[in-house]
Amino acid sequence: MSTNGGARRVREMVIKEFRQVRRNRGLLRVIFVAPVMQLILFGYAVSTDVRGTATFVVDHDRSRDSRDLIEAFTASGYFRLAGGSERSRDLVRALDHGRATVGLEIPAGYSRALRGGDEARVQVLLDGTNSNTATIVRSYAERIVQQQSARATGAEESPAVDLRARAWFNPDLASRNYNVPAVIGAIMFLVCLLLTSLAVVREREIGTLEQLMVSPLTGRELIAGKAIPFAIIGLVDLAIVTAAALLWFGVPFRGSPPLLLAAGVLYLISGLGIGLLVSTVSNTQQEAFMAALLVFMPTILLSGFMFPVSSMPAVFQWITLLNPMRHFLVIVRGIFLKGIGLDVLWPQFLALFAMGVGLLGLASARFRMTAR
Amino acid sequence: MSPKPAVRIERLSKSFGAFRAVEDVSFEVHPGEVFGFLGPNGAGKTTTIKILAGLLRPTSGRGEVAGFDVMRETREIKRRIGYMSQLFSLYADLTVEENISFFAGLYGVASERRAARRDWVLSMAGLGEHRRRLTGELSLGWKQRLALGCAVLHEPPILFLDEPTSGVDPISRRNFWDLIYSLADAGTTVFVTTHYMEEAEYCNRLALMNRGRLIALDTPAGLRAAHREPILEGRENRLEMVEPSLEDVFISLVRDAGGARED
Ligand SMILES: Nc1ncnc2c1ncn2[C@@H]1O[C@H](COP(=O)(O)OP(=O)(O)O)[C@@H](O)[C@H]1O
Ligand SMILES: [Mg+2]
Numbered sequence: 039m040s041t042n043g044g045a046r047r048v049r050e051m052v053i054k055e056f057r058q059v060r061r062n063r064g065l066l067r068v069i070f071v072a073p074v075m076q077l078i079l080f081g082y083a084v085s086t087d088v089r090g091t092a093t094f095v096v097d098h099d100r101s102r103d104s105r106d107l108i109e110a111f112t113a114s115g116y117f118r119l120a121g122g123s124e125r126s127r128d129l130v131r132a133l134d135h136g137r138a139t140v141g142l143e144i145p146a147g148y149s150r151a152l153r154g155g156d157e158a159r160v161q162v163l164l165d166g167t168n169s170n171t172a173t174i175v176r177s178y179a180e181r182i183v184q185q186q187s188a189r190a191t192g193a194e195e196s197p198a199v200d201l202r203a204r205a206w207f208n209p210d211l212a213s214r215n216y217n218v219p220a221v222i223g224a225i226m227f228l229v230c231l232l233l234t235s236l237a238v239v240r241e242r243e244i245g246t247l248e249q250l251m252v253s254p255l256t257g258r259e260l261i262a263g264k265a266i267p268f269a270i271i272g273l274v275d276l277a278i279v280t281a282a283a284l285l286w287f288g289v290p291f292r293g294s295p296p297l298l299l300a301a302g303v304l305y306l307i308s309g310l311g312i313g314l315l316v317s318t319v320s321n322t323q324q325e326a327f328m329a330a331l332l333v334f335m336p337t338i339l340l341s342g343f344m345f346p347v348s349s350m351p352a353v354f355q356w357i358t359l360l361n362p363m364r365h366f367l368v369i370v371r372g373i374f375l376k377g378i379g380l381d382v383l384w385p386q387f388l389a390l391f392a393m394g395v396g397l398l399g400l401a402s403a404r405f406r407m408t409a410r
Numbered sequence: 411m412s413p414k415p416a417v418r419i420e421r422l423s424k425s426f427g428a429f430r431a432v433e434d435v436s437f438e439v440h441p442g443e444v445f446g447f448l449g450p451n452g453a454g455k456t457t458t459i460k461i462l463a464g465l466l467r468p469t470s471g472r473g474e475v476a477g478f479d480v481m482r483e484t485r486e487i488k489r490r491i492g493y494m495s496q497l498f499s500l501y502a503d504l505t506v507e508e509n510i511s512f513f514a515g516l517y518g519v520a521s522e523r524r525a526a527r528r529d530w531v532l533s534m535a536g537l538g539e540h541r542r543r544l545t546g547e548l549s550l551g552w553k554q555r556l557a558l559g560c561a562v563l564h565e566p567p568i569l570f571l572d573e574p575t576s577g578v579d580p581i582s583r584r585n586f587w588d589l590i591y592s593l594a595d596a597g598t599t600v601f602v603t604t605h606y607m608e609e610a611e612y613c614n615r616l617a618l619m620n621r622g623r624l625i626a627l628d629t630p631a632g633l634r635a636a637h638r639e640p641i642l643e644g645r646e647n648r649l650e651m652v653e654p655s656l657e658d659v660f661i662s663l664v665r666d667a668g669g670a671r672e673d
Binding site for chain 1: 463464465466467484485488489491493495497498499500501502503504508511512513515516517518544
């Protein structure tokens with residue numbers, strides 16, 4: 039009888055929650071409009087492709103081969119001619135003044151060395167202030183120089199294959215394909231965290247929480263009644279944002295939609311758990327909002343969203359294992375780009391499941407229907 | 411043999427840190443009576459009610475509501491009481507009907523009784539025509555009657571009302587007390603706090619709290635009689651025993667008890 043009554047109380051909570059969401063225009067915007075706009079904005083913003091980099095050229099060789107090399111740089115689209123001169127000094131000055139990010143210096147004798155089968159050297163100077171950009175630009179430049187030397191010598195034997203360069207050198211902007219699925223993960227987490235962290239606190243503020251606490255509703259039922267509607271909303275969001283990613287950015291989707299849905303459910307449970315925990319320890323909506331942002335920052339920094347986990351210090355790599363977003367990003371990227379399945383992704387699924395159950399359990403255990 | 415008390419507390423105390431909000435309070439409330447709980451702001455009335463409603467754990471002492479222990483059996487208690495907090499606490503963004511249906515579901519009102527209970531609340535609160543309006547748009551008097559209706563949807567034997575009529579006009583207050591009386595006539599025990607002295611007169615018995623302590627407990631008539639004072643009356647300046655108003659009684663009792671708390 040009591041379990042039956044419990045299910046009914048949870049159902050009443052869910053119905054009530056949906057009615058309130060339906061009447062709240064601000065909330066509807068946060069749920070349905072903001073995520074799509076964020077996806078589009080971030081989709082462009084996080085692109086790590088570097089195009090049209092300002093390039094200053096000093097050509098001491100002034101041969102056909104040197105002109106071909108410069109032409110290859112600009113034709114690639116990754117470099118844009120920002121100036122040229124005969125003096126190396128000008129190149130340094132252009133970099134110092136920020137008029138160029140890349141300097142290309144072709145020494146006299148470049149063509150002769152190239153034709154003679156010797157090592158043909160060119161110098162590429164980079165503004166390393168933004169180390170990310172510099173790394174990428176450098177690999178583009180290396181690739182172009184190698185290609186040119188291969189073409190000039192007419193050699194069939196391709197230059198030594200540089201795997202890293204190949205991954206970066208991506209004519210169809212694969213960095214966006216890599217980043218947009220991650221943006222989906224970040225947006226879902228943010229929406230979920232904000233909605234749920236405010237959900238219980240709002241009731242505490244307006245006094246209805248006390249009315250719930252004095253009813254037969256248990257802490258666990260309250261948490262379920264709050265988690266279920268927001269999980270449903272989060273899944274609808276996942277579908278909308280995924281559709282927008284496919285339609286707007288044309289990101290490939292090579293894996294299984296049901297698997298993405300399953301991952302979404304597990305991931306949302308973790309997000310809801312954290313949000314509800316925030317909610318149970320905050321007294322005002324402002325407090326909850328601040329706490330949610332405090333949680334969001336490290337979650338995103340330690341997720342591999344912007345900085346690859348593999349390049350973090352070992353301690354932080356361990357910490358990322360406790361971050362649901364890290365696991366979800368591995369899953370979405372895997373499903374979108376590689377089309378891999380549970381046979382590969384099961385550790386991430388398992389981790390998300392364990393964290394979700396743990397966090398929700400903690401939230402309902404923390405929530406007391408009788409204050410001390 | 412009197413029947414089992416609806417509420418019984420014994421040496422109940424509640425501290426918030428070093429601050430003693432309720433101190434060593436004992437009394438009983440009889441089934442079916444309208445029990446008035448009075449006292450200046452900060453006297454500890456709300457704290458006591460929250461302990462009885464299972465919202466707060468007492469620091470020491472014992473308490474029973476409907477025969478269940480306020481320390482260990484709060485779940486049993488919550489099924490048997492109605493509670494209206496001193497803050498309005500229905501959902502402003504739900505309609506009148508949606509609020510009723512939500513609380514009916516929460517309290518497990520049987521499906522076949524739900525329509526009847528809903529109609530009863532709508533008619534007792536006079537909200538039949540406004541059933542589809544958002545609760546937040548109603549006047550305070552209506553909101554309070556609706557809140558009372560929602561608190562008794564499950565027909566609890568004991569009802570706790572914490573300043574249910576504060577801030578509303580005298581007519582609405584009168585209407586509200588008519589509802590309290592009809593509930594009491596039907597056998598409900600009503601435990602009510604108030605600021606208004608004319609409301610105190612409507613109660614069967616009154617408990618007066620000050621600084622967390624119980625300083626008086628009697629019927630309104632008993633309290634007045636105990637504070638009769640000789641006063642020079644008439645043309646012959648005869649000494650007459652005159653009954654003071656309840657307000658005078660309370661003011662002198664609070665003064666004798668050291669005055670009200672300064673918050
Ligand atoms: N949660 C709390 N923490 C600290 N002090 C409290 C708390 N709740 C109430 N108090 C204090 O306890 C005293 C009694 O409060 P209350 O029971 O609300 O009085 P009343 O309802 O009679 O006005 C007040 O001084 C109040 O400030
Ligand atoms: Mg009070």
